[in-house]
Amino acid sequence: MKILVTEDNVELLKDIKSFLEEEGNICEIAPDHRSAFNKIGIFPYDILVVDITLPDGNGLDIIKAVKRENIEAGIIIISAKNAVGDKVHGLEIGADDYLVKPFYLAELNARIKALYRRKMYNGEREIRFNEFKIKPDSYEVFVNGHLLNLTKKEFDIIHFFVVNRHRLLTKEAIAEHLWGDDIEMADSYKFIYTHIANLRKKITEKKGVDYIQSIYSVGYKFTDRE
């Protein structure tokens, strides 16, 4: 998919760009308001990632312009301001999602993919990875065609893994994905540890390959690469 990221911090922009490109996307960047407008005017994008505070304007104006021109693109706001007002306003004027800085790139990736799926396939697309098949809308995971009996959080974990395959997912990133920022606590990590153990058991029971690698005590990687 084609993504335009508008963000004034060039270093962050580079990180986002390289992360998204490694995921097989075409990612263009706009460090300011003006260049974002120029690019949106010329090229079609599937997803726009927009920072609200830009040096030469407000990111909300970009969203308004996109909606006014009837440009078909999913919009995700990224903002350092954890202001609920901004969030509500952004979603009201047509943004699809809102992410507060500092966010995990894996989280941005998951949000982009979910939004893309909702926009382009009306949410009916399955996610496949080797013998895994995930139906995000019915919260179902199939291994070799067998449905896994998972709890809601186990589903969330495996979904997050498959969307961010081959990437290191830290415990913190997983916890934040599962519970958001406010509720996450020390017990969350133990919870994740236990539930990943359960997941492994459930996958191998259905003759699936356990692709979950533990990366020391930092986190996990879901991959079929060595």
Add this chain to the structure above:
Amino acid sequence: MNLVKKTNTQYLLFLAFLFPIMMVVDYFFIQYIVNSEVNEILQHEQKRIDFHLSKQGKLPTSNYLMKTTPLERTFDTIPEFKDTLFFEGYAGKQIPYRTYSFTTSINTRPVRITLKHVLLEINELIWLLFITTSFITLILMVGIYFINQKIYKWAWRPFFENLSKLKKYDVTQKNPIHLKASKIQEFEELNKVISTLIDQVEKDFQNLKEFNENISHEIQTPLAIIRNKVVLLLESENLDEKELKRVESIYQETNKLSKIGKALTLISRIENQEFTRMDQIDVHTVVVNILSSMEEIIDFKNIKISLELDAVSMECDHILGDILFTNLIKNAVQHNKKGGTIKMRLTDGKFEIINTGKVSEIAIEKLFQRFQKGGTAKDSLGLGLAITQKICEIYGFELQYIRDTDTHMFSLFFANKKVLNPSN
């Protein structure tokens, strides 16, 4: 002691000091006047008698005549005044008289004539003085009191109005203060000084606010970059285990820093009163929603929850209400032990949450301070209760904490609402 009392007391002290002095001075002064008047009368009488004698050769009738003493031979004695006391039968007491003796001759026979005139009695004089002086003093006192009162009311009024305005002034609320102008130069100067001070305080407060907000806000982007780079580093396959451990701890500390920044931003936003909505929140629903979002962790820790929740509503910003209850419940879950219990009771205006847990090492009075963490939770920042406390502060809620050896109880009283910024 207020100003009017203080000035009145000073005046009174001054009058009390003046009173005996006035008495003494008046005493001698009046005595002097009376004496010289009596002297004049007596000398006048002498002249009248002398005149009579030279014309008619006999003594005239005189009210002042006391006695005439014939003299053996003529010799000029100097006329003299004398003060004496005579017993007066009608009064039954000694009465002071002034006598005046002079020499003259009746039909060439030398005589000494003594005249007398009654004087004021000392007792009477003192009484008279006391009464008149007291009267004057009283009039002075009453006059001063009323003048003072009038000055107090008229001249000091702007001062007291400004004083009560200043008492109500709160730098955290954005109500500008308008000092009442005064025609009195000193008060005008005071007003100017106060206005300058307030401007400075407001500017400093604003700067501090912006600094707090900016610092915790601006660090978020650099932290995000550091974190992303660290994750990339962790993904790299060229690190040995030792290096990985170091990078991992960089990662964890960066996360902590980011959370501290977020929590402090929240606290300063609460302080800056960015949450001004007054929502009617259904506490019952809020609590149940929070519990369901923590459901897995609660089950995971095998914590038994017992609820006694009435349908109660509470008036505050819904975001802050959510944070308030989330923090209280999260606190009870986080510091609980495996297989512990949490009891929640919600009645009108009161929410109680009792949880089992380890013995806390934090002194109760320090519990709500920032960065106070229990020994059991290494990863907690110690900002949750500080945020809770801040929310209670701005709404005038009360949060109490009681602990037994291994049970902890927080009681939140949210009935006593304080209206925020009534002018906004």
